[in-house]
Amino acid sequence: MSTTTTARVASDVGNFADERVGASKGVKFLARKIFPDHWSFMLGEVALYSFIILLLSGTFLTFFFVPSVGETTYTGAYAPLQNARVSEAFASTVRMSFDVRGGLLMRQIHHWSALVFVAAIIVHMFRVFFTGAFRKPRELNWVIGSILALLALFEGFLGYSLPDDLLSGNGLRIAYAIILGIPVVGSYVAFFLFGGQFPGEAFIPRIYTIHVLLLPAIFLALIGAHLVLLVIQKHTQYPGPGRTNKNVVGYPLYPVYMAKAGGFFFIVFGVICLMSAVLQINPVWAFGSYDPSPVSADAQPDWYMGFMDGAVRLMPGFTEFTALGHTWSFNIFLPAAIMPGVLTTLLIAYPWIESKATGDRQEHHLLDRPRNVPTRTGIGVMAITFYLLLLVSGGNDIFATHFDLSINDITNTLRVLVFVLPPLAYLVTKRICLGLQRKDREKVLHGRETGTIVRTETGEFFEVHEPLDPYARWSLVQHADLKPLPAPEAEDSHGVRRPGGFGNRLAHRLSRFYFEDRIAPVTPRELEEAHHEHAHADDVHEVEGSEARPAVTAGD
Amino acid sequence: MTTSDHDSTGLATVEPGGELAERFENPGLPAHRHRMADVDPQAARRAERQVATLFGLSAVGTILTLVAYFAVKFEGDLTDNEYLSRVQLSNILLGTGLFLALFGIGAGAVHWAKTLMPDEERIELRHDQRGSDEDRADAVAILKEGAAESGLGRRPLIRNSLIAAMALVPLPAVALLRDTGPMPGRQLETSPWKKGDRLVRDAGGGPIKAADIQVGSVVHVMPDGLQETGAKLEERAKGAVLLVRLNPADLNEAATAGSYDGIVAYSKICTHMGCPVGLYEQQTHHLLCPCHQSTFDVTKNCEVIFGPARRPLPKLAITVDDEGYLVAKDGFTEPIGPSFWERA
Numbered sequence: 001m002s003t004t005t006t007a008r009v010a011s012d013v014g015n016f017a018d019e020r021v022g023a024s025k026g027v028k029f030l031a032r033k034i035f036p037d038h039w040s041f042m043l044g045e046v047a048l049y050s051f052i053i054l055l056l057s058g059t060f061l062t063f064f065f066v067p068s069v070g071e072t073t074y075t076g077a078y079a080p081l082q083n084a085r086v087s088e089a090f091a092s093t094v095r096m097s098f099d100v101r102g103g104l105l106m107r108q109i110h111h112w113s114a115l116v117f118v119a120a121i122i123v124h125m126f127r128v129f130f131t132g133a134f135r136k137p138r139e140l141n142w143v144i145g146s147i148l149a150l151l152a153l154f155e156g157f158l159g160y161s162l163p164d165d166l167l168s169g170n171g172l173r174i175a176y177a178i179i180l181g182i183p184v185v186g187s188y189v190a191f192f193l194f195g196g197q198f199p200g201e202a203f204i205p206r207i208y209t210i211h212v213l214l215l216p217a218i219f220l221a222l223i224g225a226h227l228v229l230l231v232i233q234k235h236t237q238y239p240g241p242g243r244t245n246k247n248v249v250g251y252p253l254y255p256v257y258m259a260k261a262g263g264f265f266f267i268v269f270g271v272i273c274l275m276s277a278v279l280q281i282n283p284v285w286a287f288g289s290y291d292p293s294p295v296s297a298d299a300q301p302d303w304y305m306g307f308m309d310g311a312v313r314l315m316p317g318f319t320e321f322t323a324l325g326h327t328w329s330f331n332i333f334l335p336a337a338i339m340p341g342v343l344t345t346l347l348i349a350y351p352w353i354e355s356k357a358t359g360d361r362q363e364h365h366l367l368d369r370p371r372n373v374p375t376r377t378g379i380g381v382m383a384i385t386f387y388l389l390l391l392v393s394g395g396n397d398i399f400a401t402h403f404d405l406s407i408n409d410i411t412n413t414l415r416v417l418v419f420v421l422p423p424l425a426y427l428v429t430k431r432i433c434l435g436l437q438r439k440d441r442e443k444v445l446h447g448r449e450t451g452t453i454v455r456t457e458t459g460e461f462f463e464v465h466e467p468l469d470p471y472a473r474w475s476l477v478q479h480a481d482l483k484p485l486p487a488p489e490a491e492d493s494h495g496v497r498r499p500g501g502f503g504n505r506l507a508h509r510l511s512r513f514y515f516e517d518r519i520a521p522v523t524p525r526e527l528e529e530a531h532h533e534h535a536h537a538d539d540v541h542e543v544e545g546s547e548a549r550p551a552v553t554a555g556d
Numbered sequence: 557m558t559t560s561d562h563d564s565t566g567l568a569t570v571e572p573g574g575e576l577a578e579r580f581e582n583p584g585l586p587a588h589r590h591r592m593a594d595v596d597p598q599a600a601r602r603a604e605r606q607v608a609t610l611f612g613l614s615a616v617g618t619i620l621t622l623v624a625y626f627a628v629k630f631e632g633d634l635t636d637n638e639y640l641s642r643v644q645l646s647n648i649l650l651g652t653g654l655f656l657a658l659f660g661i662g663a664g665a666v667h668w669a670k671t672l673m674p675d676e677e678r679i680e681l682r683h684d685q686r687g688s689d690e691d692r693a694d695a696v697a698i699l700k701e702g703a704a705e706s707g708l709g710r711r712p713l714i715r716n717s718l719i720a721a722m723a724l725v726p727l728p729a730v731a732l733l734r735d736t737g738p739m740p741g742r743q744l745e746t747s748p749w750k751k752g753d754r755l756v757r758d759a760g761g762g763p764i765k766a767a768d769i770q771v772g773s774v775v776h777v778m779p780d781g782l783q784e785t786g787a788k789l790e791e792r793a794k795g796a797v798l799l800v801r802l803n804p805a806d807l808n809e810a811a812t813a814g815s816y817d818g819i820v821a822y823s824k825i826c827t828h829m830g831c832p833v834g835l836y837e838q839q840t841h842h843l844l845c846p847c848h849q850s851t852f853d854v855t856k857n858c859e860v861i862f863g864p865a866r867r868p869l870p871k872l873a874i875t876v877d878d879e880g881y882l883v884a885k886d887g888f889t890e891p892i893g894p895s896f897w898e899r900a
Binding site: 033034077078079097098099101102104105108109137170173174176177178180181182183184185186187188190191192193194195196197198199200202232233234241242243244245246247248249250251252255256257259260262263264265266267268269270271273274276277278290291292293294309312313314315316317318319320321322325326327329331332363365396397407408411470471473474477478521522523524525 | 578579580582583584585586625628629630636639640643646647648649650651652654655656657658659660661662663664665666668669670673674675677678679680681682684685733734736737738739740743744758776778789790792793794796824825828829830831832834846847848849850851860862863864865866867893894895896897898899900
């Protein structure tokens with residue numbers, strides 16, 4: 001096609017689109033939108049892309065999967081199961097793995113991308129949490145993201161329940177027991193959800209509809225809202241020279257991010273294909289069709305359900321009791337319902353908890369360096385530690401067999417650690433953050449260690465420190481110096497009690513908890529004072545050619 | 557850069573880049589440094605070739621995928637093992653081909669963007685999310701005007717009846733879910749075992765003579781009729797029983813009741829969450845549940861000695877019939893499996 005033809009076609013298409021839908025306005029609004037660049041911003045992209053891969057591979061699977069527990073005789077290519085009486089769901093899963101070319105690959109792509117999906121969401125949430133990206137005005141997106149994370153766990157669980165194999169059946173058996181454990185309504189909810197006693201015949205078709213229709217639709221709507229908010233509010237950026245709370249510094253969507261982000265989709269898809277080519281996952285044919293009687297050791301759920309399973313494993317049995325003529329199964333209800341419920345509530349409420357402590361109402365578009373908010377970073381690491389300990393508990397049998405340890409000892413130890421280690425992790429993390437902040441101050445005040453050792457005429461040795469240039473310095477001194485809120489006065493000037501005293505005192509206490517230990521960023525005055533000391537020292541050492549000192553105030 | 561629009565709350569913070577003298581000032585963007593490809597036409601041409609090579613690699617991957625799809629067939633005269641290795645080969649080739657096909661496009665596009673597209677940072681200004689005071693006033697006026705036009709405030713009858721109707725209308729949706737399952741009734745408390753049922757092997761079937769069971773061995777049993785595949789899984793889920801033979805001297809008093817010559821029978825369904833408690837440790841006489849490691853001591857009437865389960869495994873009292881086969885002396889005297897609210 002010659003250049004003139006191309007131009008004419010492009011013009012015709014553009015004209016068509018603009019006269020129908022006003023495309024020119026959309027192009028003007030979106031095409032040159034600026035997005036900041038940082039590797040950690042790709043974590044959310046990984047989640048988004050693996051969702052698209054899930055939709056594509058999942059659609060392929062539905063062409064072959066039969067969502068029914070109706071009994072059938074397996075007659076496919078996999079010899080060990082030949083003529084076995086199995087469910088339709090199981091038989092069709094094995095058939096699509098061994099009789100359909102590419103079927104096994106598609107199943108593995110679907111399962112791997114599900115694992116990557118959940119992992120990417122969680123790591124993306126870490127990034128958002130530790131950098132404070134959830135602060136105003138992005139609280140709503142934090143809530144939407146949290147709901148997406150929860151739904152992802154749920155969707156994943158339903159997905160691996162569908163093949164109706166021995167492992168997934170035991171997972172459902174546990175889910176049924178969790179529902180039964182709900183006080184008062186448990187039996188009714190279980191009977192209505194499963195259509196009667198476990199396992200019944202209704203669960204596979206029902207799970208199937210929720211898994212392929214209901215939840216994906218909710219996902220699409222929430223992801224859409226998540227992205228629309230991202231565009232409306234513009235992306236946050238890391239602090240640095242030239243970056244302010246009032247601008248976005250980066251590259252335009254068209255063409256740079258179309259190429260980068262679009263390309264990244266293909267990279268994620270490609271890598272998941274490679275994983276699915278060489279790493280086997282969920283070989284259901286080896287487990288067999290579900291039956292309530294056979295045993296399976298090493299019963300492990302997919303990794304993202306592990307923390308809940310771990311909490312259930314740690315719970316001592318005495319927490320179940322009978323009272324008032326009823327059974328209270330707190331050994332199940334507490335770890336499997338109350339614990340996740342409380343954690344989720346705290347997760348969703350976190351932006352408001354923190355804003356109560358800071359007391360500020362402004363918009364934040366510059367991210368925090370985690371070290372500059374030691375308490376938040378400590379809380380985050382505490383939560384991760386708690387989560388990891390539960391995950392380890394979910395694999396306590398694996399640890400026992402692999403390290404030749406007693407399962408009872410491991411479990412008892414974890415029962416203690418799960419309470420001891422998280423607060424310890426909080427303290428240690430907070431101290432590390434404060435130490436890093438001190439190091440930043442040191443660097444700003446006394447410059448960078450050059451590694452050059454100078455010997456003076458008098459035989460003294462010292463290392464030359466090179467002052468930071470204003471650009472490098474800015475990143476270390478730019479952050480807000482957050483202090484505890486002033487103590488509220490209980491009475492006004494007339495000695496009358498102020499209303500809302502309790503809430504104010506609570507906010508004050510919260511604020512002290514957050515900002516009592518703080519390291520202030522270096523001020524120009526402090527830098528100048530440090531220089532005077534240096535100058536003095538330089539006189540003593542009579543060092544020649546010492547570096548030019550930075551101006552007292554930067555920006556000149 | 558402003559600091560004027562904050563700090564209405566009394567918190568002594570300074571926004572990054574504040575104009576107060578005690579803070580540093582933002583030095584602004586550092587000077588842009590050009591890449592090799594920006595200044596050296598040869599480097600640019602090299603980058604161009606690299607991008608094209610990556611796209612070419614993708615095309616090779618696509619062809620590989622198609623060739624693998626049609627060349628590696630799942631048919632012909634194959635032994636089982638040959639068949640399986642062919643499935644594996646197909647999986648590896650298809651997956652690797654797709655990897656090249658997709659990764660080539662992705663890596664090429666990213667490389668293109670990073671080496672040849674402009675990398676000078678641009679600045680876009682942000683604006684407050686909130687509308688201007690004028691916009692807000694307008695919006696409030698519009699909302700008020702619309703509310704007045706609807707007359708909701710003036711006509712409480714309409715408002716209240718609408719609220720009542722909206723509150724009621726979801727009820728059919730709830731009611732329609734009623735038939736998703738039967739009422740639990742006493743179904744959770746029943747089990748397929750009843751007096752005189754023969755204990756038959758779960759695998760293979762067939763009744764069991766007491767003399768056929770060695771001390772230390774375990775047999776997985778079902779009531780007669782449920783051992784066949786095709787039996788209702790709900791029944792099998794409650795009928796599974798473990799038969800263990802111990803030295804009668806090892807059994808405590810509670811365990812001895814309902815046993816037959818050292819043979820004891822317990823429900824295999826964990827009282828915690830219903831997994832099959834199938835790991836028997838011969839030396840310690842412990843039964844371990846593979847799901848959450850609840851441990852039951854067979855010598856002590858299957859009391860819980862570790863783990864999250866609360867209740868012992870329900871016992872099935874057994875005896876032998878006229879022909880010497882093991883039979884249930886009675887059905888289970890308590891519900892099988894996990895706890896539920898109505899369980900007293």
